[in-house]
Amino acid sequence: MSFPWAQEYKPQGTVSKWVDERLPLPRLVYNAVGAGYPVPRNLNYFWNFGVLAGVALVIQIVTGIVLAMHYYASVDGAFNSVEHIMRDVNSGWFIRYAHMNGASFFFIVVYIHIFRGLFYGSYKAPREMIWLLGVTIFLLMMATAFMGYVLPWGQMSFWGAQVITGFFSAIPLVGEPLRQLLLGGFAPDQAALNRFFSLHYLMPFVIAGVIILHVWALHIPGSSNPTGVSVKGEQDTVPFHPYYTAKDGFGLGIFLILFVAVTFFAPNMLGHPDNYIPANPLSTPAHIVPEWYFLPFYAILKAFTVDFGIPFTGIIIIPAKLMGVLAMFGSILLLFFLPWLDTSPVRSGHYRPLFRKFFWYGLIPCLVVLTYCGGKPPYTQWVVLSQIAAAYYFAHFLIILPIVSRIERPLPLPNSITEAVTGTPLTPAAA
Amino acid sequence: MVRLVAFLVGLFFSGMLLLGLGDTVITAIQEPAQPTAEHEFHEMPLAVNFAHDGPLGKFDRGQLQRGLKVYSEVCAACHSLKLVSFRDFAALGYSEDQVKALAKGWKTEVPSINPETGEPATRPAIPADKIPSPFANETAARAANNNALPPDLSLITKARADGPAYVYSLLMGYRDQAGYKNEEGMEILKEFPEAATPPGLNFNPWFANLNIAMAAPIAADDQVTYDDGTKATKEQMSKDVAAFLTWTAEPKMENRKSAGWAALGFLLIFTVLAWMSYKTIWADKKH
Numbered sequence: 216m217s218f219p220w221a222q223e224y225k226p227q228g229t230v231s232k233w234v235d236e237r238l239p240l241p242r243l244v245y246n247a248v249g250a251g252y253p254v255p256r257n258l259n260y261f262w263n264f265g266v267l268a269g270v271a272l273v274i275q276i277v278t279g280i281v282l283a284m285h286y287y288a289s290v291d292g293a294f295n296s297v298e299h300i301m302r303d304v305n306s307g308w309f310i311r312y313a314h315m316n317g318a319s320f321f322f323i324v325v326y327i328h329i330f331r332g333l334f335y336g337s338y339k340a341p342r343e344m345i346w347l348l349g350v351t352i353f354l355l356m357m358a359t360a361f362m363g364y365v366l367p368w369g370q371m372s373f374w375g376a377q378v379i380t381g382f383f384s385a386i387p388l389v390g391e392p393l394r395q396l397l398l399g400g401f402a403p404d405q406a407a408l409n410r411f412f413s414l415h416y417l418m419p420f421v422i423a424g425v426i427i428l429h430v431w432a433l434h435i436p437g438s439s440n441p442t443g444v445s446v447k448g449e450q451d452t453v454p455f456h457p458y459y460t461a462k463d464g465f466g467l468g469i470f471l472i473l474f475v476a477v478t479f480f481a482p483n484m485l486g487h488p489d490n491y492i493p494a495n496p497l498s499t500p501a502h503i504v505p506e507w508y509f510l511p512f513y514a515i516l517k518a519f520t521v522d523f524g525i526p527f528t529g530i531i532i533i534p535a536k537l538m539g540v541l542a543m544f545g546s547i548l549l550l551f552f553l554p555w556l557d558t559s560p561v562r563s564g565h566y567r568p569l570f571r572k573f574f575w576y577g578l579i580p581c582l583v584v585l586t587y588c589g590g591k592p593p594y595t596q597w598v599v600l601s602q603i604a605a606a607y608y609f610a611h612f613l614i615i616l617p618i619v620s621r622i623e624r625p626l627p628l629p630n631s632i633t634e635a636v637t638g639t640p641l642t643p644a645a646a
Numbered sequence: 647m648v649r650l651v652a653f654l655v656g657l658f659f660s661g662m663l664l665l666g667l668g669d670t671v672i673t674a675i676q677e678p679a680q681p682t683a684e685h686e687f688h689e690m691p692l693a694v695n696f697a698h699d700g701p702l703g704k705f706d707r708g709q710l711q712r713g714l715k716v717y718s719e720v721c722a723a724c725h726s727l728k729l730v731s732f733r734d735f736a737a738l739g740y741s742e743d744q745v746k747a748l749a750k751g752w753k754t755e756v757p758s759i760n761p762e763t764g765e766p767a768t769r770p771a772i773p774a775d776k777i778p779s780p781f782a783n784e785t786a787a788r789a790a791n792n793n794a795l796p797p798d799l800s801l802i803t804k805a806r807a808d809g810p811a812y813v814y815s816l817l818m819g820y821r822d823q824a825g826y827k828n829e830e831g832m833e834i835l836k837e838f839p840e841a842a843t844p845p846g847l848n849f850n851p852w853f854a855n856l857n858i859a860m861a862a863p864i865a866a867d868d869q870v871t872y873d874d875g876t877k878a879t880k881e882q883m884s885k886d887v888a889a890f891l892t893w894t895a896e897p898k899m900e901n902r903k904s905a906g907w908a909a910l911g912f913l914l915i916f917t918v919l920a921w922m923s924y925k926t927i928w929a930d931k932k933h
Contacts, residue, residue, distance in 0.1 A: 256931060257933050258933075298801070301896075302734075302897060302898070309902070309905065457927050461920070461923050461924040461927045464924065465917065465921045465923075465924045467920070468913060469917060471913050471916075471917075472914070475906060475913060476910065478906075479906025480903065482902070488806050491801045491804040491895075492797075492801075518666065520666040521662065521665050521669050523662060538659075538662060549652070552648055552652060555648045558649075594679065595671075595674040595679060603663075605659075607660075609655075610656055610660045612652075612656070613652040613655055613660075614653055614656040614657065617652065617653065
């Protein structure tokens, strides 16, 4: 499960030995995130974000459990119970703001983690399974975040739930019954709120379980690195502890400073004012928008404006709404196929001149545009921009990437990680 | 096979989006979006400064007390403040006895029951009570207000973009619609005759659809007599009540900011130490 030169766990005291013989949990931790896990020595700061995502999940679970002690899942009481937490519970305002902004920071960290993987080709053999599990975690996170946003039962909670569960009604024949089954009624109401609360409490632990698989799968081939060159020998690696625990400690400090700055000084910056209005099924907000981290997908949904049918007959095969829903889910599901769409044997974007251009000048601007347009009302200029960007998004992954992989001539790779780091070719003995 | 299917799916989605793009552009050319009165005349909140702005800002207690006076003498006639209790007013600098007196003297009493008969009754408020609402329920509120519902004000500054400035601007924003021009010199009734304010509503460019049911609540200087001798101009009253409603929306704002500085200080030290250990540990490793 690791490189042959990995340090072995040697229990020192009698108790440690006794435990190790009966339940080698300390050994497991030692091999997972301790000195027993050799990691490439050349990781840059983008490799901090896996650990940071784990910290963000812990923050969410801890604050969430405390919130659940004071929260009341009722259409009459939910909104006021959140305000009770904000006003009357000791430090409740802190717990609630931390949870609210913690969700945003979890997504920021995970998005950077995903882009790290996309740029450095971390999804390629032999790490496909890590990637597949990662996309699964991302999907679970999205479901969890959506349900969590419904719980305060503000206007955006209610209308967001209305819109998102409405996606299911776009499915032909079974759509509407399916939607009613999911909601437990014709519209979001007490039944929906209760089950969302139940699932919102459950899902983080499912996520934690998949994270264990994600890390397990990571430890089979070991961590990737910015050159994308595989580890060739002991000189290419350092033990995770103390080298990367120290580096992650520093990264954690920076992350927490930013998190604290937003949580304490601009706690509502990333939220929507309408969610401080209690849910009212009789009053639709002027613009229903999801949380910022869903905006690119929301823009893709809204970008589909024409039905797919047989021209001049009026026969519609796929209505625009259904296509938007399919495309929105498809835009995430396509990530599952990425390891087989990008066939270039070179992992790192550093050594892929053409891929790098499409990544920085295509994919990143396209996602920025989608995020921006997703939050805008449907005026012509925003619709046009999101249609261009969404078209590029699908073309990038499904058409451009396979072609680029085929025609690109990668730059020469360094012979080893150590060579890339020190600048001089080294023999294993000299290191 | 995966790549072939992907290619076709990609072609389909991108193709449909480009078709949609053509459709959007053609529609925009054939039927350009008509400018609306809301779009041309709705104003963003005015720039206004408060003592509580910024990471170091603290509430001005005197201002909050003046704002409470404006709320209790003007706004409270129609608007509830359901999330605030009388005991919370201690944070505005009132003593325990003053809070008790405030509660007891509040114009609206608290719904209760007659202890003898069980019939509905009212009693004077005590510090533990929430602020009593001026109307018994939504129907009563609408019946008294030409079918409009005065919103609860507890969270109003959080429930509107740029909330404190919004409240201030709205209170100051009543205008005579006849001859009203925006900054570009466009005259509303000339350009949009259909946007004339219907009877029973009031023209206010700071309100989303320009016509608000609430008549100008702060109509004249000295509408409220301040206890601290501050001159009660319309602007002063609007500003004071906006500050007060910022406090009702977030009574823990000062705790939040001071805890934030403590947390930042701690993290700064932690991060410097973490950086130093990182540098020490990696000192012998080129990376």
